[in-house]
Amino acid sequence: MILNKNVLLQSEKLNDRTLKLAFDELKSLFIKRFGSPASNRKRSNIAIKFELKPSAVGFSVIAGPGNLTFRAAAAVEVLYAVYEFAEEFLGFCFFEPGVDRVDKKSARVELKEGTLLANRRPLLANRGFIQEFPFSDDSYPVGDWMAKNKLNYVMTWMKYYDEMPEAMKDFYQVRGIEIESGHHNFNYWIPPEKYYRQHPDFFAIINGKRISPTTDKSALLLSEQLCTTNPELRAEIVKNMASYCQKHPEIKTISLIPNDGFGWCECEKCSSFYDKKAMGGFYSVSEHVYKADKIYNDMVRDVVSQLRKQLPEINVTFCAYINYCAPSKGFKLEKNMAVHFAPYWRCINHQINDKSCSTNSHYAADLEKWLKAKAGGKVNIYEYYMGVNLYISLPMVHHEDIFDEIVWYGEKGVDGILTQFHLPHWTAYGLNYYMMAKAAYGADKKHAVQSALKGIFGEDWKLAGRFYAAMKKLVLSAGNCHIPYPYALFSRTSVAQYRKTHALAQELLKLSTRDKFRKELVLWTEYLVRFKELFDRYHNTGIQVKDVEAFQKWLHKLPPSRILVFSVVDMLLGAWIHCLKTGREWLHFNIDWEDKYIKKHRETLS
Ligand SMILES: [Zn+2]
Numbered sequence: 001m002i003l004n005k006n007v008l009l010q011s012e013k014l015n016d017r018t019l020k021l022a023f024d025e026l027k028s029l030f031i032k033r034f035g036s037p038a039s040n041r042k043r044s045n046i047a048i049k050f051e052l053k054p055s056a057v058g059f060s061v062i063a064g065p066g067n068l069t070f071r072a073a074a075a076v077e078v079l080y081a082v083y084e085f086a087e088e089f090l091g092f093c094f095f096e097p098g099v100d101r102v103d104k105k106s107a108r109v110e111l112k113e114g115t116l117l118a119n120r121r122p123l124l125a126n127r128g129f130i131q132e133f134p135f136s137d138d139s140y141p142v143g144d145w146m147a148k149n150k151l152n153y154v155m156t157w158m159k160y161y162d163e164m165p166e167a168m169k170d171f172y173q174v175r176g177i178e179i180e181s182g183h184h185n186f187n188y189w190i191p192p193e194k195y196y197r198q199h200p201d202f203f204a205i206i207n208g209k210r211i212s213p214t215t216d217k218s219a220l221l222l223s224e225q226l227c228t229t230n231p232e233l234r235a236e237i238v239k240n241m242a243s244y245c246q247k248h249p250e251i252k253t254i255s256l257i258p259n260d261g262f263g264w265c266e267c268e269k270c271s272s273f274y275d276k277k278a279m280g281g282f283y284s285v286s287e288h289v290y291k292a293d294k295i296y297n298d299m300v301r302d303v304v305s306q307l308r309k310q311l312p313e314i315n316v317t318f319c320a321y322i323n324y325c326a327p328s329k330g331f332k333l334e335k336n337m338a339v340h341f342a343p344y345w346r347c348i349n350h351q352i353n354d355k356s357c358s359t360n361s362h363y364a365a366d367l368e369k370w371l372k373a374k375a376g377g378k379v380n381i382y383e384y385y386m387g388v389n390l391y392i393s394l395p396m397v398h399h400e401d402i403f404d405e406i407v408w409y410g411e412k413g414v415d416g417i418l419t420q421f422h423l424p425h426w427t428a429y430g431l432n433y434y435m436m437a438k439a440a441y442g443a444d445k446k447h448a449v450q451s452a453l454k455g456i457f458g459e460d461w462k463l464a465g466r467f468y469a470a471m472k473k474l475v476l477s478a479g480n481c482h483i484p485y486p487y488a489l490f491s492r493t494s495v496a497q498y499r500k501t502h503a504l505a506q507e508l509l510k511l512s513t514r515d516k517f518r519k520e521l522v523l524w525t526e527y528l529v530r531f532k533e534l535f536d537r538y539h540n541t542g543i544q545v546k547d548v549e550a551f552q553k554w555l556h557k558l559p560p561s562r563i564l565v566f567s568v569v570d571m572l573l574g575a576w577i578h579c580l581k582t583g584r585e586w587l588h589f590n591i592d593w594e595d596k597y598i599k600k601h602r603e604t605l606s
Pocket residue numbers: 204205226227228229230265266267268269270271
């Protein structure tokens with residue numbers, strides 16, 4: 001079968017919206033690949049058949065005489081089959097949201113008759129993003145990119161879901177993407193401004209005093225919780241959850257997740273749930289507080305069982321990290337429950353299941369406990385394939401490790417992989433996201449990585465491989481273990497390494513001077529060089545406020561690009577400026593307990 005610009009794609013009448021989208025996408029990809037069709041007379045017809053077969057295992061694409069069959073059990077898998085076909089056979093590379101790269105060097109594509117793609121199935125059922133920012137116009141290219149890469153899940157804050165336009169919900173729904181309205185939400189279910197006057201008893205007692213909770217919606221790291229053992233409070237949460245689900249009948253998954261940080265209630269009843277000698281772990285940044293798994297898991301169990309009586313179809317997620325990282329003794333992960341397991345401040349120089357890593361081995365052990373606790377419920381991994389937010393586009397070259405980690409997750413019985421992400425830093429971490437999606441759908445590591453590099457860099461893919469290898473080497477040289485925050489990387493690497501990656505990026509650009517992504521790699525590595533130089537001057541000769549401000553000014557003058565999330569960079573540089581003004585040592589974000597961990601890492605991990 002020959003595909004070229006004379007081909008006319010035809011299908012039977014399609015009633016399903018997702019199948020219609022699949023056909024429209026196929027037609028539009030054909031035009032992007034071969035150009036607009038020739039005049040009618042010269043056209044050859046290809047019949048496109050979308051077969052929904054309940055017994056189908058994964059999706060398949062079969063070429064027959066004059067026809068192409070896309071077969072799967074569900075419509076969304078047919079859509080995936082179209083995109084996979086486009087990448088494997090039409091020369092597309094869906095690396096970046098809003099940018100469909102395609103190799104058009106030859107005017108025609110020849111397909112052999114027979115099975116082109118066979119039984120493609122996911123390794124993990126839930127695959128997606130954690131969105132910690134409001135929906136915007138950018139959410140359209142992101143949703144489009146997710147479908148192209150077979151991602152099907154977004155976890156976001158309720159306050160953002162509530163502002164999501166209906167048309168956008170529809171856009172995600174037709175692409176088979178479920179949205180979980182959740183994340184940190186104690187203060188959404190029980191807003192202080194509504195409850196505090198009448199029910200101060202709903203809020204935590206800390207250091208012998210009832211807290212007066214903040215009502216600032218933008219505050220980070222609240223470290224203020226509820227008095228979670230109070231039965232009236234639990235009943236109120238269940239009531240609010242039920243009414244929320246009735247108001248949003250499209251929602252299938254909500255969550256019950258503490259406000260960010262610590263601050264659990266110390267009233268007499270709550271205190272009976274803590275062992276004041278059992279502290280959290282150093283690995284999970286919580287050895288300064290006692291464990292809260294027992295009190296939190298007990299609340300989850302009770303709330304889910306109450307809600308299930310009213311709304312048996314609704315799933316409730318909760319999370320596991322910091323001082324409630326492992327399940328409490330005897331806890332069962334039942335039907336309607338899913339835990340998001342977050343290896344916060346994991347080491348990125350070892351894979352998650354590396355027994356020799358003092359940080360990750362604890363996370364792997366905790367994860368195995370969750371998997372043992374499964375009794376009808378689900379386990380998702382909540383990852384940070386961008387370091388963490390305050391790693392501000394410093395390198396995390398994890399796109400190959402992701403395959404090994406996801407295979408391991410699959411073998412162990414994990415149900416999903418979700419990662420935090422931002423569109424504005426795609427140049428730094430896009431390859432991680434792209435390869436995460438491939439890995440979660442069972443792709444072969446070598447083939448996927450090579451195809452990605454060829455799709456993005458064309459003939460120069462080997463040089464691009466050297467660029468990423470140099471970047472990976474730089475990160476690995478930061479020490480046996482590396483927890484991703486700027487101080488750890490900059491204090492243990494040399495400026496020459498950054499200059500080397502910058503030179504390689506320039507070499508790539510020289511070979512294709514108009515390539516937008518290569519231009520961004522040059523700017524990204526220049527950012528790294530300048531940041532590292534400033535960091536070294538701060539430690540060697542000292543710098544002044546104006547030096548940080550000059551760096552910040554340079555950043556803000558960068559041409560529009562996908563290198564940095566400016567709001568986060570400004571926050572971190574603001575913390576640096578504060579240190580210069582007050583004489584405090586600049587380590588991170590000037591939170592005392594966090595700085596203590598960084599000082600301890602300085603001794604134990606370097
Ligand atoms: Zn209490």
